[in-house]
Amino acid sequence: MTSSASRSALPAGYAFRPLTADDRHALLDLDTWAFPAPYSIADFDELALPLTWERTVGVEGPAGDGLVALRASYPFTRFPVPGGELPTAGLTWVGVHPQHRRRGLLSAMIDDHLGRCRERGEALSALFAAEAAIYGRFGYGKAADDVRLTIPRGAALRDVPGADEHTVRIEHADRERHGELVARLHRAPGIPAAQGALNRPGWATRESEELWASYWSDPKTFRSGGRESLRVVVVERDGEPRGYATFRRTLGWEVTGPRGTVHAGDVVALDAAAARALWGVLLDLDLMSTTEPFLLPADDPVLSLLVDPRAAGARVTDNVWVRLVDVPTALAGRRYQGDVDVVVGVTDTRLPDNAGSWHLRADAFGTATCERTQAAPDLELDVRELGAAYLGGTSLAALAGAGLVAERSPGALATASAAFGWPVAPACGWVF
Numbered sequence: 187m188t189s190s191a192s193r194s195a196l197p198a199g200y201a202f203r204p205l206t207a208d209d210r211h212a213l214l215d216l217d218t219w220a221f222p223a224p225y226s227i228a229d230f231d232e233l234a235l236p237l238t239w240e241r242t243v244g245v246e247g248p249a250g251d252g253l254v255a256l257r258a259s260y261p262f263t264r265f266p267v268p269g270g271e272l273p274t275a276g277l278t279w280v281g282v283h284p285q286h287r288r289r290g291l292l293s294a295m296i297d298d299h300l301g302r303c304r305e306r307g308e309a310l311s312a313l314f315a316a317e318a319a320i321y322g323r324f325g326y327g328k329a330a331d332d333v334r335l336t337i338p339r340g341a342a343l344r345d346v347p348g349a350d351e352h353t354v355r356i357e358h359a360d361r362e363r364h365g366e367l368v369a370r371l372h373r374a375p376g377i378p379a380a381q382g383a384l385n386r387p388g389w390a391t392r393e394s395e396e397l398w399a400s401y402w403s404d405p406k407t408f409r410s411g412g413r414e415s416l417r418v419v420v421v422e423r424d425g426e427p428r429g430y431a432t433f434r435r436t437l438g439w440e441v442t443g444p445r446g447t448v449h450a451g452d453v454v455a456l457d458a459a460a461a462r463a464l465w466g467v468l469l470d471l472d473l474m475s476t477t478e479p480f481l482l483p484a485d486d487p488v489l490s491l492l493v494d495p496r497a498a499g500a501r502v503t504d505n506v507w508v509r510l511v512d513v514p515t516a517l518a519g520r521r522y523q524g525d526v527d528v529v530v531g532v533t534d535t536r537l538p539d540n541a542g543s544w545h546l547r548a549d550a551f552g553t554a555t556c557e558r559t560q561a562a563p564d565l566e567l568d569v570r571e572l573g574a575a576y577l578g579g580t581s582l583a584a585l586a587g588a589g590l591v592a593e594r595s596p597g598a599l600a601t602a603s604a605a606f607g608w609p610v611a612p613a614c615g616w617v618f
């Protein structure tokens with residue numbers, strides 16, 4: 187890929203600087219300016235940083251201010267998109283010291299990041315947004331939602347044949363003991379239909395040793411609010427692990443009795459029976475009154491297993507945001523759930539190579555092609571909206587309803603909107 191990114195420059199006096207492991211202290215100091223935390227830097231000594239240093243870039247301030255901004259990205263070489271995988275940069279650890287905010291440092295960092303994505307051949311960038319209002323201006327669209335639940339202890343679940351054939355292990359989470367099974371099962375994103383061709387878009391897996399080391403390091407900074415150390419429940423059938431969930435409990439005592447909470451992290455099962463077995467354990471731990479999974483895909487099996495899903499008080503919030511860095515590679519790199527033959531007119535002020543008309547053709551669930559064309563567009567939208575629709579979680583019709591997609595050829599919106607959807611809801615099961 188060639189790079190023709192229009193990069194906005196840092197303000198005078200500021201300069202980019204690659205960061206290394208020697209910058210650990212300065213990086214943590216800056217990070218706790220950006221994200222206030224009730225810890226000293228020394229408290230983070232136990233924390234294995236999840237960063238890949240070659241992808242971690244700082245900004246030095248003027249006049250000896252030192253490190254005043256930083257950003258990093260995770261290498262997701264196999265980021266799931268509908269029916270496929272694409273190299274993706276997971277933008278993360280974005281922070282600007284409060285004294286240097288609103289001077290354009292983030293804008294310059296994003297343009298530098300997008301330029302580097304193109305140079306590395308990463309067709310997408312994805313992120314979790316600390317504040318939802320930040321990233322739209324940079325061409326990122328809200329591509330997935332997730333569901334937060336507070337499930338009462340003992341909530342009734344529908345039966346699944348075979349669930350009671352599982353044995354259960356509840357143990358301290360330990361990399362040596364559980365590392366291989368967690369790495370393997372996490373690739374199966376929680377519903378049987380999602381395996382194989384019908385994958386779960388957005389479900390990033392940890393690919394770097396740094397991310398795994400961080401996942402298993404379990405420092406006290408991860409135990410806020412009285413949380414215990416990391417635990418795991420594994421359900422096995424015929425001696426084979428079929429699902430696991432990580433969790434930490436908290437315990438409070440009230441005059442009416444103990445009120446504990448199970449804070450679940452990953453909840454991953456290879457099939458419906460394993461999911462039923464796993465949730466049966468998570469919803470019935472002694473001294474607990476509620477189970478709060480951190481985040482779940484909008485179609486997680488538990489939402490169908492709960493006899494009274496309303497009682498779990500579902501809250502929906504934004505999950506992964508996606509930015510198409512290379513529009514033709516991205517559009518040809520996913521599959522579509524309906525036949526589509528459409529010319530899409532794209533605007534993109536930050537990456538002008540993406541702007542213009544693109545002819546997208548695909549058969550339902552088959553491979554796609556996407557080529558530049560001079561033909562008039564059937565649909566027009568900004569790259570931000572394309573990012574929102576890309577994983578199949580936001581319909582083009584819904585965006586058109588908000589005036590964000592324009593239909594120029596009658597019928598094109600319905601066909602393209604159906605094709606861009608996906609049978610499995612997009613979501614990433616962990617915040618990166």
Ligand SMILES: CC(=O)SCCNC(=O)CCNC(=O)[C@H](O)C(C)(C)COP(=O)(O)OP(=O)(O)OC[C@H]1O[C@@H](n2cnc3c(N)ncnc32)[C@H](O)[C@@H]1OP(=O)(O)O
Pocket residue numbers: 220221277278279280281282283286287288289290291292293294313314315316317319320323
């Ligand atoms: C993927 C992740 O890592 S998400 C983590 C993001 N980091 C945080 O939230 C930590 C706390 N916040 C910060 O560190 C900073 O305020 C940042 C990174 C959000 C913004 O950095 P800044 O250098 O101040 O941003 P910059 O000056 O480049 O602003 C660019 C534009 O974004 C807007 N903007 C910046 N921050 C916000 C925000 N929090 N909400 C809404 N708009 C914002 C600015 O107003 C500006 O708008 P304009 O182009 O219309 O003038």
